[in-house]
Amino acid sequence: MSKEFIQLTFSTAEPVMSEVLIALLSDIGYSGFEESDVALKAFIDKDHFNEAEVKRALAGLAVEYNCAEIEEQNWNAQWESSFDPIIIGNFAAIRAGFHSPVQQVSHEIIITPKMSFGTGHHATTHMMVEQMADIDFTGKTVIDFGTGTGVLAILAEKLGAGSVDAIDNDDWSIENSEENTAANGCRQVHVFKADQLPGNKTYQVILANINLNVIVDSLPSLARASARGTVVLLSGFLKEDESGLLQLIMSLNFKHLDTRQKGEWICMKLEMN
Incomplete structure (x- = not known):
């Protein structure tokens, strides 16, 4: 049986605001985030969703969001395709299996990027x-x-x-x-x-x-x-x-x-x- 999630979508083109939202939502259990140039999406297990808690966390911020129920298979492929490699100088690279190898680093880590790895982090x-x-x-x-x-x-x-x-x-x-x-x-x-x-x-x-x-x-x-x-x-x-x-x-x-x-x-x- 597919696991159900709640997706909150914020319209924001401000990188700083996205970072603040990610930090605040992480504090109340949101562990998955997907960023684009115009929006931030935050995900949480449906069983753990509490909208009153969201409103308290975001009190004082001039933000609006849309809320939707989704099943994991509806968004996981998109999630993986949105993952970009992280390259830290010539020391290390973190990439997905579908990316080309990073040759110039001492340590390469290959992961399957799922909800436990939000682009905001x-x-x-x-x-x-x-x-x-x-x-x-x-x-x-x-x-x-x-x-x-x-x-x-x-x-x-x-x-x-x-x-x-x-x-x-x-x-x-x-x-x-x-x-x-x-x-x-x-x-x-x-x-x-x-x-x-x-x-x-x-x-x-x-x-x-x-x-x-x-x-x-x-x-x-x-x-x-x-x-x-x-x-x-x-x-x-x-x-x-x-x-x-x-x-x-x-x-x-x-x-x-x-x-x-x-x-x-x-x-x-x-x-x-």
Whole structure:
């Protein structure tokens, strides 16, 4: 039986507004986005749709949207065809199987782009990958918290990680990340469904590209899963969220090493003291 989704369509030609909408809707459970020059589409499982919650999230924004029910097979092919490769210098490329190989990079990741990978999150993925280039993963224990397609977990293994836990609470993401890790020949990535980090493990590298609400709620557990020297990369939120996050981060004994920005999105690099 086909899964049913709610599609919200916003008419907007403003890239900044699209980024703000994506951030706000991600905070209330929207995990799929499709952007064009004139519109933004946001998707959520029909069972999780709450229009009152949408109106609260978007209060104060001068935006209008149309709402429609759709079945996944009606839009998945279009979704895949709208996915453009992400190329991060000569370090890494993320592409779909129907794209031509990218020859000039050290690491190439091939994925099947489904709803767990919205085009709106290209900026955050780009920054996370960019930051990963500066981390020594050799033999390290890693967790990719909110793995989505599994891209960061796959790259961590390619960079030499000894063990990678890839977790998500979304069935679609688990299925997609398992498919992608297998397609990339991963042997050290362990994909499993979870709402939070395992309570009995610590990691040497933590990757979390999710959304503001989840990161704020999860920072105490991220701290408990960190040992001295653990490196943490966080993204999925906007520049305007940085100061509030930094206060919480410092209170949990993390050291702030770096913030990078792409459009309105930022990526923060931390280390546990």
